[in-house]
Amino acid sequence: xPGVSSRGRKLASFSSVTVSMRFxxxxxxxxxxxxxxxxxxxxxxxxVVEAGGEPVFLDLGTGMDGYARGLAPGAPVRAxxxxxxxxxxxxxxxPFFSPIDVEGARLRIFTPEGSGPLERLFAPPYxxxxxxxxxxxxxxxxxxxxxxxxPASGVEVLALEVPHTDTAYGYRIEADGFSxxxxxxxxxxxxxxxxxxxxxxxxxxxDLVIHDSQYSEAEFxxxxxxxxxxxxxxxxxxxxxxAKHLVLFHHDPxxxxxxxxxxxxxxxxxxxxxxxxxxxxxxGEVILLSDQHxxxxxxx
Ligand SMILES: [Zn+2]
Ligand SMILES: [Zn+2]
Numbered sequence: 665x666p667g668v669s670s671r672g673r674k675l676a677s678f679s680s681v682t683v684s685m686r687f688x689x690x691x692x693x694x695x696x697x698x699x700x701x702x703x704x705x706x707x708x709x710x711x712v713v714e715a716g717g718e719p720v721f722l723d724l725g726t727g728m729d730g731y732a733r734g735l736a737p738g739a740p741v742r743a744x745x746x747x748x749x750x751x752x753x754x755x756x757x758x759p760f761f762s763p764i765d766v767e768g769a770r771l772r773i774f775t776p777e778g779s780g781p782l783e784r785l786f787a788p789p790y791x792x793x794x795x796x797x798x799x800x801x802x803x804x805x806x807x808x809x810x811x812x813x814x815p816a817s818g819v820e821v822l823a824l825e826v827p828h829t830d831t832a833y834g835y836r837i838e839a840d841g842f843s844x845x846x847x848x849x850x851x852x853x854x855x856x857x858x859x860x861x862x863x864x865x866x867x868x869x870x871d872l873v874i875h876d877s878q879y880s881e882a883e884f885x886x887x888x889x890x891x892x893x894x895x896x897x898x899x900x901x902x903x904x905x906x907a908k909h910l911v912l913f914h915h916d917p918x919x920x921x922x923x924x925x926x927x928x929x930x931x932x933x934x935x936x937x938x939x940x941x942x943x944x945x946x947x948g949e950v951i952l953l954s955d956q957h958x959x960x961x962x963x964x
Contacts, residue, residue, distance in 0.1 A: 682840040683953040685713045685872075689727020690945040692849070692878045692892070692914035693753050700920035705947020708753035709848050709914065711874065712743075715839035717818035721745040721771075722835070722846050722874075727947065728757030740768035740800065744814045746821065747775040748848050749832035750785065759786045759795045769800025772815070776825065776833050778806035807833075809862075824862040827851040829891035836866045842953040845870040845907070848914050852884070852893040859901050867905035871953055874945065875902065877912035877927075880919075895944075899931050903940050910935075911951070912944040 689695075689707035696706040710727030713720040721728075721743050735741060741763040748754055758764075764771055773782075779796065782804065786794050796802050811822045822836040826847055834847035845867040850860075867873045878892035893901075895912050902910040912931075915924060928944040935942050 681952045681954040683713065683715045683842045683844070684950060685711055685844065685953075686950045687711050687727075687945045687947055688730045689723075689725040689757070690913060690915055690947050691725075691753070691917055692876070694917050695726045695753075695756075696917040700922075703921040703946055704915055704924050704944060706917075707947060708756065709748075710757055711846070713819070713837060713844065715818045715837075715842075718816045719743045720814060720817050720819060720837065723748055723754040723848060724758040724761075724773075725753050725755070726757045728761045730947075732761055732763050735763050738766060739763065740766045740770070742768075742770045742816070743772075744817050745771055745773040746814075746823070746833075746835045746837075746846070747773055748834065748846070749828065749830060750775075750777065750781040751830065751832075751849070754848070755782065755785065758782070759791050759793075761795070764795065764800040764802065765798040767799050769798075771800070771802045773802065773804045774807050774814075774821075774823070775804060776807065776823075776831050779804035809833075822866065824866055826863050826866070827860055829889075834863060834866045836870065843870045843872075844953075845873040845875070845905075847873070847875050849891055850876040850893045850898075851889070851891045852897045854888055856881075856884070856894060856897045856900075859904055863901060864905050867902055867907050870902075870905065870907045872909045872911060872951065873898075873902045873905070873907040874911045874913045876914045877944070878914050878916045880927075883916070895927050895931055899935055899940065899942055902942075903935060903938055907940065909941040909943070912942065915944070 689710035707727035708725030709723040711722040819839040826834040875898040877895040931942040
């Protein structure tokens with residue numbers, strides 16, 4: 665149909681950007697600093713998606729600090745949060761997130777397990793004040809595997825459990841005809857040769873897949889039941905799911921910039937002939953999903 669993409673998007677708004685995301689934290693397990701982490705960054709999981717409404721936070725890792733520093737002082741933040749699970753690296757930014765301690769601020773947190781773990785995690789003697797007591801409003805919604813609209817954000821969400829060491833969800837975010845899959849922690853199978861049916865559903869045909877790539881294959885041979893995937897497994901899954909762009913995520917704190925560049929280069933070359941773009945998430949990076957990008961990708 666002239667003027668309309670195969671997925672129903674109007675090509676008339678050729679240069680408009682409809683969905684953006686920024687990586688404020690890309691690291692797994694724990695934050696890390698130093699000259700070997702200048703390119704890909706040292707903060708833990710925190711990604712912000714914007715699709716015309718209120719921002720959507722993917723997890724609450726230490727990358728929240730960089731986001732807070734970019735806000736006007738005293739500005740009340742209002743956002744929805746898709747929390748994958750409660751491991752430290754995914755929640756540790758919340759207690760230090762000063763923009764929520766402002767009248768009128770509001771976070772709606774959607775999680776597989778409700779508010780109990782947050783109350784226990786950030787309470788004396790481990791932390792002096794529960795973030796749920798801050799001046800802004802924090803609402804926690806326990807979700808099961810489901811599809812739902814995020815209020816005020818303009819996105820639809822599919823939430824499904826994925827294999828990990830504790831209960832963890834992956835999310836698929838859909839807005840304006842674009843789809844983003846977020847699976848930050850994913851226990852790959854021992855042989856790295858089968859795919860979880862839910863993970864494939866989340867990634868199916870996605871414009872962007874943000875996926876756990878913590879261990880090299882040598883590390884996976886030793887830590888194969890520690891809850892994570894390899895870059896090669898993430899790429900194989902994204903390819904099997906028919907995704908367009910894989911972003912390697914949840915980098916191991918011991919992996920240096922030069923190691924990550926080498927992994928990115930090797931997988932990008934291997935999968936380019938198959939129509940899958942592969943990059944590794946860099947702290948501070950912005951990815952824009954626009955009709956222009958879609959048209960360009962479609963022309964390849
Ligand atoms: Zn993690
Ligand atoms: Zn985890």
